[in-house]
Amino acid sequence: MLASTTMLFVELALIRWAGANVVHLSYFSNFILLGSFLGIGIGFLIPAARGQWLTRWTPVPLALLVILVREHPVQVRQNSGQVIYFTAVKTTGLPEWVTLPAIFLLTAMIMAGIGKITADLFRRLPSLDAYRYDLLGSITGSVSFALLSWLRAPSVVWGVLAAAALLILGGRRNTLLYGIPLTAMVAALFMETTTAGISWSPYYKIQLRASSSATRAYTVSANGVPHQSIVPLPVLLGENSPYRQAYDQTPHNPHKRVLVIGAGNGNDVAVALARGAQRVDAVEIDPRLQQIGAQLHPAKPYDDPRVHVHIDDGRAFLERTNTKYDLVVLALPDSLTLVAGASNLRLESYLFTQQAFEAARDHLAPNGAFAMYNYYRKSWLVDRFAGTLDDIYGHAPCMTTFHENAAVLVAGMTAADQSCRQIWRPSGAVPAAASDDHPFPYLLHRTVPTLYLGALGAILLVTLLSVRLTGVRVRRTFRYTDMFLLGAAFLLLETKNVIGFALYFGTTWLVNALVFIGVLLAVLAAVEVRRRLRRVNQLLLQLLLFGSLAVAWFVPAHAVLTLPFAGRLAAAIALAFAPIFCANLIFSDRLASAPDPTSAFGANLLGALTGGALEYLALVTGYQALLLIVATLYLGACVAMRFAGRGPGGRTTRLPDETVAVNT
Numbered sequence: 001m002l003a004s005t006t007m008l009f010v011e012l013a014l015i016r017w018a019g020a021n022v023v024h025l026s027y028f029s030n031f032i033l034l035g036s037f038l039g040i041g042i043g044f045l046i047p048a049a050r051g052q053w054l055t056r057w058t059p060v061p062l063a064l065l066v067i068l069v070r071e072h073p074v075q076v077r078q079n080s081g082q083v084i085y086f087t088a089v090k091t092t093g094l095p096e097w098v099t100l101p102a103i104f105l106l107t108a109m110i111m112a113g114i115g116k117i118t119a120d121l122f123r124r125l126p127s128l129d130a131y132r133y134d135l136l137g138s139i140t141g142s143v144s145f146a147l148l149s150w151l152r153a154p155s156v157v158w159g160v161l162a163a164a165a166l167l168i169l170g171g172r173r174n175t176l177l178y179g180i181p182l183t184a185m186v187a188a189l190f191m192e193t194t195t196a197g198i199s200w201s202p203y204y205k206i207q208l209r210a211s212s213s214a215t216r217a218y219t220v221s222a223n224g225v226p227h228q229s230i231v232p233l234p235v236l237l238g239e240n241s242p243y244r245q246a247y248d249q250t251p252h253n254p255h256k257r258v259l260v261i262g263a264g265n266g267n268d269v270a271v272a273l274a275r276g277a278q279r280v281d282a283v284e285i286d287p288r289l290q291q292i293g294a295q296l297h298p299a300k301p302y303d304d305p306r307v308h309v310h311i312d313d314g315r316a317f318l319e320r321t322n323t324k325y326d327l328v329v330l331a332l333p334d335s336l337t338l339v340a341g342a343s344n345l346r347l348e349s350y351l352f353t354q355q356a357f358e359a360a361r362d363h364l365a366p367n368g369a370f371a372m373y374n375y376y377r378k379s380w381l382v383d384r385f386a387g388t389l390d391d392i393y394g395h396a397p398c399m400t401t402f403h404e405n406a407a408v409l410v411a412g413m414t415a416a417d418q419s420c421r422q423i424w425r426p427s428g429a430v431p432a433a434a435s436d437d438h439p440f441p442y443l444l445h446r447t448v449p450t451l452y453l454g455a456l457g458a459i460l461l462v463t464l465l466s467v468r469l470t471g472v473r474v475r476r477t478f479r480y481t482d483m484f485l486l487g488a489a490f491l492l493l494e495t496k497n498v499i500g501f502a503l504y505f506g507t508t509w510l511v512n513a514l515v516f517i518g519v520l521l522a523v524l525a526a527v528e529v530r531r532r533l534r535r536v537n538q539l540l541l542q543l544l545l546f547g548s549l550a551v552a553w554f555v556p557a558h559a560v561l562t563l564p565f566a567g568r569l570a571a572a573i574a575l576a577f578a579p580i581f582c583a584n585l586i587f588s589d590r591l592a593s594a595p596d597p598t599s600a601f602g603a604n605l606l607g608a609l610t611g612g613a614l615e616y617l618a619l620v621t622g623y624q625a626l627l628l629i630v631a632t633l634y635l636g637a638c639v640a641m642r643f644a645g646r647g648p649g650g651r652t653t654r655l656p657d658e659t660v661a662v663n664t
Contacts, residue, residue, distance in 0.1 A: 001136050001140070002169060003114065003121055004134045004135075005137040005141040005144070006114060006141070006162065006165040006169060007115065007118055009141040009144055009165070010062075010111070010114060011036045011111065013155075013158045013162060014032050015032045016158075017066075017158065018107075019032070019223065019337060021069045021070070022069060022103065030613075031100065031103070031459075034459055034609050036107060037111075037605050037606070037608050037609035038108045038462070038466060039108035039114075039115055040115035041605035041606040041609065042115065043118065043119050044115055044118075044598050044602030045602035045603070046119070048119075048598075051116055052116075054112055055117050055120075056174060058114060058117070059163075059170075059182045061106045062106075062181065063181035063184045063185040063188075065103060065110065066159070066184075066189065067184065069099075070191070100455075101462075104459065114166075114169075119601075122598050122601070123598050127594065127597035128527060128591065128592050129531075130597070131601070132524065135523055135524045136524070138520050139517060139521065139524070142520065143517060144161070146509075146517070149513070150202070152201060154189075154192075154198070155192055155200065155205075156186065156193040159189040160186055195207075197209055201288030202288075202508075203337055203347065203509060204227075206222055207220070208296075209221075215232075216229045216230065216231055216235075217232060218265075218292075222337075223337060230265045230267070230297050230298075231267050232298050232299070233274060233298070236270060237274060242373050242400070242408050243267060243268060244271060245373070246327060247327075249400075250412060250418055250419065252367065252419075253326050253368065253369055253412075255272070256276070256278045256326055257325045258272040258277045258280045258281070258327045258328075259325045259327070259363070260280060260281070260283065261318075261328070261331065262283070262284065262330060262331040262348075263290065264284055264289050264331065264332070265292055265296070266282070266290075266293035266302055267331075269293075270301040272329075273299075273306060279306055280304075280307045280308070281308050281317075281321075281323070281325075282301075282307055283310045284309070284312075285506075285507070285508060314333065314348070314351050315356050315507075316505055318359045318360060319504075319561060320565065324368070325363055327368065327370075328360045328364060328368070328369075328370050328371070329370075329371045330372035331373070333348045333374075344440060344615075344619060345499060347507045349434075349440065349507075350439055352434055353434045353436050355435065355436045357389060361392055366413065367412070367417050368413050368417070369411065370410070370411045372409050375405055376405050377405050379427040380427070380431055381441070382407050383426045383428065384430065384432075384434070384441065386399060387430035389409060389411045395411075395414070396423045396424045397410055397420075397423075399422055399423065399424035400421065400422060431444060431445075437557065437622040438618075438622040439623075443619060447619065447620060448617070460613070480594070480599060480603035481603075481637075482590065482640035482644055483594075483603045483637075484606060485633050485640060486586070486604060486633075487604035487607025487609075489611065489633035489634045490583060490584075491607075491609075492614055492626050493580060493583070494519055494580070495612075495626070496627060497515060497576040498516075500576060500623075501576070503557060504560060504568055504572050505572070515576075519576075519580060522577040522581050523580065526580075526581050526582075526583075526584035526585045526588055530585055536589045538589065538641070541585050542638050545583055545586065548578040549579050553627045555575060560572060586637075586638075614629060617629065
């Protein structure tokens with residue numbers, strides 16, 4: 001169980017830490033996830049008598065990765081016309097084409113070593129008992145990392161815990177071999193942790209710096225990218241300040257009740273108070289950013305009794321509150337990271353869909369107004385948002401432009417509720433609005449960008465070469481084609497569920513962590529049920545699986561969103577976990593009867609890698625259509641099971657534990 005705990009803990013830590021130091025990985029977290037699946041899959045597929053060098057040298061690539069990233073952090077200037085990233089002002093470190101493949105290969109090597117340790121222990125137990133301990137370890141790893149996120153523990157704590165676990169797994173004879181590289185890794189993380197101004201939130205590595213500029217008191221960087229500035233109130237209220245435009249362009253609005261989404265360090269809250277607001281609901285997803293503002297903002301906006309702070313996702317807050325506002329402000333809500341486990345959903349994606357703009361309108365009082373502003377980078381992005389507001393409110397919004405592609409959009413409930421110096425006019429063809437099913441506002445067209453295609457192609461090539469070079473007998477895994485397909489389908493299904501819960505309850509780290517833990521508990525429940533059954537009717541399970549997928553397909557997201565919280569929670573759990581439970585009963589039954597369960601599990605992990613790559617199809621199809629791909633993969637797995645020697649009528653008898661143990 002310790003091996004499985006370590007495996008998942010290290011995977012989660014690598015995703016968080018690498019993304020905080022290599023900007024590109026903040027927007028491509030699947031890069032580390034896919035490398036982890038490749039490594040673990042290889043670790044399980046290597047025969048027991050081979051590959052012991054992997055276990056002996058496991059800490060070395062871990063230390064190399066940490067030192068490489070610490071010495072050569074990469075900030076990517078991304079000029080693609082297909083998709084927008086909010087990146088650093090300039091590039092630093094080694095070229096990304098050097099650093100990113102190195103990180104992927106080192107991740108695969110790290111996880112292959114831990115996977116090999118886990119697989120060797122896996123072989124000592126009956127298959128379902130081993131899988132049960134693997135799941136318990138995974139749950140422990142997930143809960144542990146979630147607890148550290150809640151405590152905002154620095155990276156050195158993650159490193160110390162991972163090092164201690166690896167030292168125990170390595171045994172006494174490997175103490176020196178493990179101790180030297182692990183000490184180097186912890187030392188590098190200690191240097192990072194003790195750097196002035198560095199702290200960690202559940203989402204970012206944050207660096208706070210005092211500013212010598214008269215227009216800024218402090219600057220805040222998140223994951224190495226300039227993110228926010230704490231600005232004195234006189235500057236915020238200056239004549240050309242974007243912060244005052246929402247008020248200047250709605251002169252007849254009383255501005256008594258104001259909602260600020262993306263309140264951050266408190267600049268917009270301070271302006272709302274200065275303009276006479278009697279109540280300000282300040283919604284901020286990151287508790288550390290709000291804490292910095294509460295401590296350091298010279299106007300002390302968060303100390304004012306008129307301000308009510310909500311550490312929450314902005315879209316989730318809109319779905320829960322019944323309050324009507326004179327003004328709703330989307331204040332620079334551009335995150336610099338993705339929702340973990342979902343390769344293209346950013347923390348703020350569901351704030352910029354047509355349905356989100358409609359929800360904001362529904363919370364406006366008569367004569368109210370909606371405002372949003374940011375450094376949008378591209379004119380087509382301004383056109384997308386302004387065009388969506390035009391459709392919703394029935395008239396063009398006000399648009400005020402500033403330097404560096406900054407723009408403020410203000411839309412009154414009616415045209416008479418706004419007073420514009422300039423009305424928005426499209427600069428070209430207006431892109432279609434983002435939607436809750438296709439929440440990709442920064443993607444120009446429904447396509448997979450060449451940047452992603454190139455990276456996924458390289459990952460596929462590395463996977464094939466790695467399997468070949470490590471001596472894995474590919475032909476032996478062909479008999480586990482069904483397990484491969486089950487893995488691909490499960491990863492896609494898990495991603496779809498993460499996306500669904502993010503929409504229903506917010507993209508917060510806590511919701512995300514609870515979903516992953518819930519998935520693991522559903523899988524564990526399926527294993528426990530299977531362990532207690534002597535016989536399983538595969539045909540019945542398959543019918544239940546496809547029936548639950550059909551229900552999830554036909555129930556639209558907006559129908560769930562309209563339910564009260566308790567009903568929404570019940571519906572989300574049923575729609576998400578019913579197919580997972582059925583699918584893992586099928587998987588557990590297949591694993592129990594596999595002649596070589598460890599190889600079967602390895603094939604399943606390589607299938608999960610494939611599912612992670614297939615998730616990018618959502619950029620074209622939207623997330624709901626992923627259920628069709630999931631159903632197709634499960635159908636292929638069911639057909640493959642027939643050719644894998646399943647009994648007639650879809651029935652199989654559980655092998656005695658002694659038989660499974662001998663076969664492993």
